[in-house]
Amino acid sequence: MTNVRFSSLADYRDIETTNFQSDATQSGLTLEEIMASIYAKSRDNARTPMQWSANLPHAGFTNGVVDVTPWINVNSNYTDINVEQALNDPQSLFYFYQKLIQLRRAMPIIVHGKYEILHEENTHVFMYKRYDDNGQEIIIACNFSQQPIIIDDAQLNEKIQKRKQILITNYEEHLKSDWLDFRPYEAWAIEI
Structure with a gap:
């Protein structure tokens, strides 16, 4: 699911949002500025x-009886993003989380291994390794940007090329040659 962007202030129920809207209006913010903040x-x-x-009323959240409506409106994208759709798509986020x-x-090692951040200076790619005293090592990387990003690290790249196995990735792995050349929102875990 994605965050909603209701077009009307009346669709919001959160008391903090309601209070903010009232205060912001009194301090002279425009509706456009208020909505951007909300x-x-x-x-x-x-x-x-x-x-x-x-296909169901209220995206299937309630039985659709008139007096049993949700306390807040359903996101309008429910026709495209919903559980039925995710269960019918083997590449969906639902199945990705099952694999994780x-x-x-x-x-x-994922739970109990030691932890070391790699390339901390990169503000878009979160990369770290998990390792244990037995020599097992996993590199995990997530590009949180919509832009492609390249990490220049020949030593790490060499380790990844000699990897034991790719544990998980959200892109087709056979299309990947340089694991430090990140595609938008790419995430993977590799056992070294």
Whole structure:
């Protein structure tokens, strides 16, 4: 699910958002400025009802009876983003998280391994390694940017090229030759 961007202030229910809107109006902010701040900060942006189905009233969150409506409106993108759609797509975020949970259960190093941040100076790519006293090592990297990013680290690149296995990636791994040349929002974990 994604954050909602209601077009009307009346659609927001959070008391902090309501109070902010009142204070901001009194201090002379325009509606456009108020809405921009609400889109960035309101808790209601992430509080919309679970989107179960594209075809049911209220995205399947309630049974659709007139007097049983959700306390806040459903995000209008429920026809495209919903549980039914995710369960029918083997590449969905739902199945990606299942794989992450399986990895965590299968590899104690993910929970109990030592932790070291790599390339901390890069503000868009969060990269770290997990390692243990037995020599097991995993490199985890996530590009949180919509832009491609290249990390220049020949030593790390050489280690990755000699990897034991790719544990998980959100892109097609056979299309990847340089693991430090990140595509937008790319994430992976590799056992070294």
